[in-house]
């Protein structure tokens with residue numbers, strides 16, 4: 252893209268994609284903003300055709316002052332945080348394990364990646380019915396085998412169960428990214444550290460972990476973006492009951508169960524703000540690893 | 544102290560024997576260079592001594608005690624890797640301090656040794672930089688610094704200069720030699736470059752396919768190579784080899800004459816040929832001589848500028864006392 256001519260040609264050819272992308276993002280965003288300032292209850296006869304009443308910040312005030320708001324924010328952060336910790340820690344361990352030379356390495360690696368290909372709805376249902384069901388689930392049988400009373404996972408330990416299901420889905424992603432990072436570590440660095448007298452844990456802490464910092468950052472950032480909006484796993488398991496109502500789920504309930512589009516849209520705007528706060532926060536903590 | 548003895552040491556990877564059983568003795572304070580073509584097992588041998596690879600057989604003794612199964616960190620050896628293997632996220636200071644931190648050396652002692660090493664290696668202004676912000680030569684010096692502060696019994700270098708440009712290489716060669724004079728610590732240095740071997744070594748070990756072809760001082764190897772391989776490998780440009788009738792005049796299967804031991808004349812001499820390519824270095828001129836009927840091409844060296852051009856006829860006289868004779872097996876005669 253050196254010359255004036257090639258630059259303008261490039262802009263011209265990129266224009267359709269940019270316009271499409273802008274429209275894709277801007278239209279829903281502005282509609283959400285628009286509805287959030289309106290009273291819009293379709294079941295009560297409100298419709299775009301009849302014109303909607305302007306209610307100012309009413310929806311915003313009502314969404315926050317609802318008793319479910321703060322619990323849903325906390326639930327969201329607990330799920331995101333829990334899944335991040337589990338996937339990063341287990342991801343590093345699995346990546347180190349998979350990096351060892353072993354028989355059938357290729358097959359094992361594919362198996363590890365497999366959960367990522369299962370649709371969230373399906374995997375959540377599999378967990379719910381095959382593993383966590385208190386009557387017939389696998390875990391219930393294991394508990395009974397040892398003479399213990401089966402746990403009713405999705406009601407007694409609902410949040411933990413959701414975190415477990417979501418972690419299971421995202422662990423392959425984290426493992427894969429971290430594995431490629433580990434493979435790019437120069438083995439001479441480890442050997443140098445070994446000769447310098449660093450025992451295996453020191454080598455991990457001083458050499459491997461810093462080398463993985465950037466990959467961990469990427470895992471955390473990408474997963475956070477997706478985890479803030481998990482929905483299917485909650486919908487098919489607890490339906491938002493037993494303290495598993497995240498912000499996303501609350502918005503869904505406001506719009507579709509209570510048929511209050513204006514209130515839900517205000518919640519949507521809060522979700523955008525929350526996502527940005529989390530993003531800025533994360534960038535502050537881990538973003539410096541992306542420089543250099 | 545840094546006396547290292549290898550007794551019947553061998554190494555194979557699976558079915559492939561890289562190093563057949565081999566004996567070698569390295570005395571305290573010696574600068575020993577392992578030299579040989581790429582893939583001949585130099586690095587493997589060095590890594591066996593370092594303990595980074597397990598031997599398949601034999602014993603490695605350091606200062607008289609068996610070190611064969613001692614882990615690398617406990618052997619008291621320091622290694623400088625070809626890729627430098629610096630820790631990229633640590634500053635130069637932290638890189639150099641790393642072995643001291645691992646050895647739990649006190650903070651003051653660390654500071655003292657680091658500033659000492661930095662001074663010796665001209666690294667003082669760079670102590671707070673990261674390896675990524677240094678030039679190749681500086682990185683090399685950091686790697687050496689990290690080895691020095693441990694005060695090891697011996698230094699192991701694996702082709703440390705091969706990533707540097709030619710000018711820097713000559714400079715670092717001198718610095719390493721000076722370091723050896725100053726520290727008087729045993730150094731084992733691996734290279735495929737016979738010039739490095741000749742200029743730096745007290746003792747050269749010439750390897751081929753994991754076998755030691757000859758051990759000796761640079762001049763011993765130059766004057767009395769034990770076989771054809773050593774004769775051809777040591778010295779630049781390569782020794783000329785002549786077989787057949789001419790060699791039989793000397794009661795040998797092959798004779799070898801170095802380019803610098805052939806006198807050049809425009810009028811007389813026992814060997815006659817035509818000048819092919821000439822390489823003018825200013826101080827010397829190398830001629831490639833064709834059509835002698837003795838070998839495909841002979842290389843001769845003439846001092847300074849000589850007024851000979853491509854296609855000119857030239858007469859050559861080998862210096863009688865500088866002719867090396869080899870038998871049918873390629874071993875030196877006499």
Ligand SMILES: Nc1ncnc2c1ncn2[C@@H]1O[C@H](COP(=O)(O)OP(=O)(O)O)[C@@H](O)[C@H]1O
Pocket residue numbers: 556561579580581582583584585586587588
């Ligand atoms: N880890 C290994 N596994 C199998 N073969 C190896 C290994 N390391 C080295 N080799 C083989 O050993 C031979 C000598 O290698 P190396 O010691 O690195 O040679 P050099 O350093 O002299 O160039 C080569 O043929 C190489 O392929």
Ligand SMILES: [Mg+2]
Pocket residue numbers: 585586587702
């Ligand atoms: Mg090598």
